[in-house]
Amino acid sequence: MKDTGNRFEIDVEGHIVFADYRRDGSTVYIDHVEAPPALRGKGAAGQLMQAIKTGATRDNLKLVPICGYAAAWLKRNA
Numbered sequence: 001m002k003d004t005g006n007r008f009e010i011d012v013e014g015h016i017v018f019a020d021y022r023r024d025g026s027t028v029y030i031d032h033v034e035a036p037p038a039l040r041g042k043g044a045a046g047q048l049m050q051a052i053k054t055g056a057t058r059d060n061l062k063l064v065p066i067c068g069y070a071a072a073w074l075k076r077n078a
Contacts, residue, residue: 001051008052012044019048019070027062028052030070049073 002009008019015036022029030052035045049070056063065071 001048001055008048010044010048010051012039012042012047015039015044017044017048019052019067023061026060027064028056029064029066031066033067033069033073045069046073049077053077 006020006022008021010017012035015038017035017039018033019030020032022031033045033048035042035048039045053063053074055061063070063074065074
């Protein structure tokens with residue numbers, strides 16, 4: 001997973017799946033998650049969310065979903 005400072009990105013099948021975020025101390029606000037149309041329904045956004053969750057757990061960060069997809073994913077995968 002690539003972290004550009006305000007966006008997490010992964011490459012899936014040559015397409016970029018991303019999550020825009022803001023960080024305030026140890027809290028990461030996930031504002032928007034998006035997968036290209038070619039990847040929708042294939043679990044690509046879920047792969048990204050899993051990588052974000054793994055990194056947050058490793059770094060002792062709190063995730064706060066603003067995006068509806070991120071909120072639903074985190075609830076299902078708590």
